[in-house]
Amino acid sequence: MLPQLQAAGVSVMVVTVASPTKAAEFVAAQEELPMSAVFCSSNLDAYRALGFYDKFGAALGARNAGLLPLEKIRARGEQGLKSMQESVKNFGKVSPIGLVSGRAFALEDAKAATQLGGAIALDGGKVVFGHRDRAVADHVDLEQALAALGVSPV
Amino acid sequence: MAPGAVRRVVLALAVPATTWAFGTVPGAMVPGHGAALRGAAQSALLCAPPRVDIAPAVRARRGAVRGAAPLRLAAEAALAVDPEAAWAQHGAGDSSLLASIVPELRVLTPDAGVEVTVGEVVGSGKGLVVFMRHVG
Numbered sequence A: 001m002l003p004q005l006q007a008a009g010v011s012v013m014v015v016t017v018a019s020p021t022k023a024a025e026f027v028a029a030q031e032e033l034p035m036s037a038v039f040c041s042s043n044l045d046a047y048r049a050l051g052f053y054d055k056f057g058a059a060l061g062a063r064n065a066g067l068l069p070l071e072k073i074r075a076r077g078e079q080g081l082k083s084m085q086e087s088v089k090n091f092g093k094v095s096p097i098g099l100v101s102g103r104a105f106a107l108e109d110a111k112a113a114t115q116l117g118g119a120i121a122l123d124g125g126k127v128v129f130g131h132r133d134r135a136v137a138d139h140v141d142l143e144q145a146l147a148a149l150g151v152s153p154v
Numbered sequence B: 001m002a003p004g005a006v007r008r009v010v011l012a013l014a015v016p017a018t019t020w021a022f023g024t025v026p027g028a029m030v031p032g033h034g035a036a037l038r039g040a041a042q043s044a045l046l047c048a049p050p051r052v053d054i055a056p057a058v059r060a061r062r063g064a065v066r067g068a069a070p071l072r073l074a075a076e077a078a079l080a081v082d083p084e085a086a087w088a089q090h091g092a093g094d095s096s097l098l099a100s101i102v103p104e105l106r107v108l109t110p111d112a113g114v115e116v117t118v119g120e121v122v123g124s125g126k127g128l129v130v131f132m133r134h135v136g
Helices: A002-007 A020-029 A045-049 A055-060 A062-075 A077-087 A107-113 A142-149 B003-022 B033-047 B055-091 B096-104 B118-122
Strands: A010-016 A038-040 A118-123 A126-132 B106-108 B115-117 B126-131
Touching: A002 A010, A010 A020, A010 B118, A020 A038, A045 B106, A055 A062, A062 A077, A118 A142, A118 B096, A126 A142, A126 B096, A142 B126, B096 B118, B115 B118, B118 B126
Parallel strands: A010 A038, A010 B126
Antiparallel strands: A038 B106, A118 A126, A118 B126, B106 B115
């Protein structure tokens, strides 16, 4: 999808909680996302400034953290599960140990690994779409984001 | 009457009747024996544990259940609606707060470790900034 977005004149930034070292390791382990599109906020400042949930969304309650991911996965249906399997094919290529700190058993790694994300779409300096994950697997609906940007779905 | 009290009354009645029938205790039916039976029965009642009325406790428990339901619903509604509704306004047009925050967000490039802002990367054009939960 990245080439189509760039062809439509959309600048794509993918921000991660990982350290620059780990992010570079991830970019090298896969082929879809170039280094130029990846950015790091390993101190989580960008996530906190936008009010994204931490601790797997614990502020919304244990029921939300436990059941919402299952509901989201089930809602994908059979075809959705196949595409999900495809999208996580890079899972395991990068070790999560030392995600931020570069060493084992560090508190900042745990905080980063349990931080939830989200997405923002900008058009002419105006935020036209916003999403924040309420739990694991509560990913942004890219078609909605593209529609807000006035870009036809690819 | 509690079961223990019933048992004591039955024993109090049965023992003298048995002794009368089989004649093992001479004088079992002597005058005044009825008063002795009544006394035994009354003492059995006095010894019985006091009857406990559980109706108020049952009513209290039912009341607690009835009272808990709306509280639970209110809590769930607050959790499910309030934070997201407030935040989602920023994504539904009222974006002044996010619009002031997002361009100034500072992130690092992984290759050179250079700090850039979202505004510098996206400029005044169209941009999609995805914040991953993890790496990968």
